[in-house]
Amino acid sequence: MAESARRSGDWLVCRPGCTQCCIGPFVITPLDAIRLRRGLAELDLEDPTRAEAVRDRAAEYVRATSSIYPGDPATGELFDEDALPDVMDELPCPALDPATGRCDLYSSRPITCRTFGPVTRVENGAFAACELCYSGASDQEMAACAIEIDPEGLESDVLAALDREGASGATIIAYALASGLPISQ
Numbered sequence: 001m002a003e004s005a006r007r008s009g010d011w012l013v014c015r016p017g018c019t020q021c022c023i024g025p026f027v028i029t030p031l032d033a034i035r036l037r038r039g040l041a042e043l044d045l046e047d048p049t050r051a052e053a054v055r056d057r058a059a060e061y062v063r064a065t066s067s068i069y070p071g072d073p074a075t076g077e078l079f080d081e082d083a084l085p086d087v088m089d090e091l092p093c094p095a096l097d098p099a100t101g102r103c104d105l106y107s108s109r110p111i112t113c114r115t116f117g118p119v120t121r122v123e124n125g126a127f128a129a130c131e132l133c134y135s136g137a138s139d140q141e142m143a144a145c146a147i148e149i150d151p152e153g154l155e156s157d158v159l160a161a162l163d164r165e166g167a168s169g170a171t172i173i174a175y176a177l178a179s180g181l182p183i184s185q
Helices: 002-011 030-046 048-065 086-090 111-115 139-145 154-164 173-178
Strands: none
Touching: 002 139, 030 048, 030 111, 030 173, 048 173
């Protein structure tokens, strides 16, 4: 991603405090969930107050949405991504510190967060990028900035190994972080 940012220069407008992509749920993999939980445990050692704030935001998110969550609110497993209610589209990510506009789990964020913003190659050779970035850029200019995510397919291999170990199932960030916390309405 650093290479894409280098290539993008001024086209890439993502900066701390830009939080448009931090609003609304999206699917994360079991590997993302593990990474987030480890990041939260590390934050607990470095800054217990911030870690507790993340946990509180995650728990509140789950309390507010568990009755409409299209999955198992106790485990966080998401059964149907397409059934995520529109009302959830306005909810901020619990890792987002509302006071600073920064991600409290930035170094442990899911792959979607890591790759959102810079131009990436997606299926059929198309490009994906944040709608705020590359304003006025031509297809050629975007192509010069693009990178391919995981060209060797390593994530698929790790996810397959996790599946064999029983750690399968998609979720969303709030439910991954609230895993193990009591759900009360």
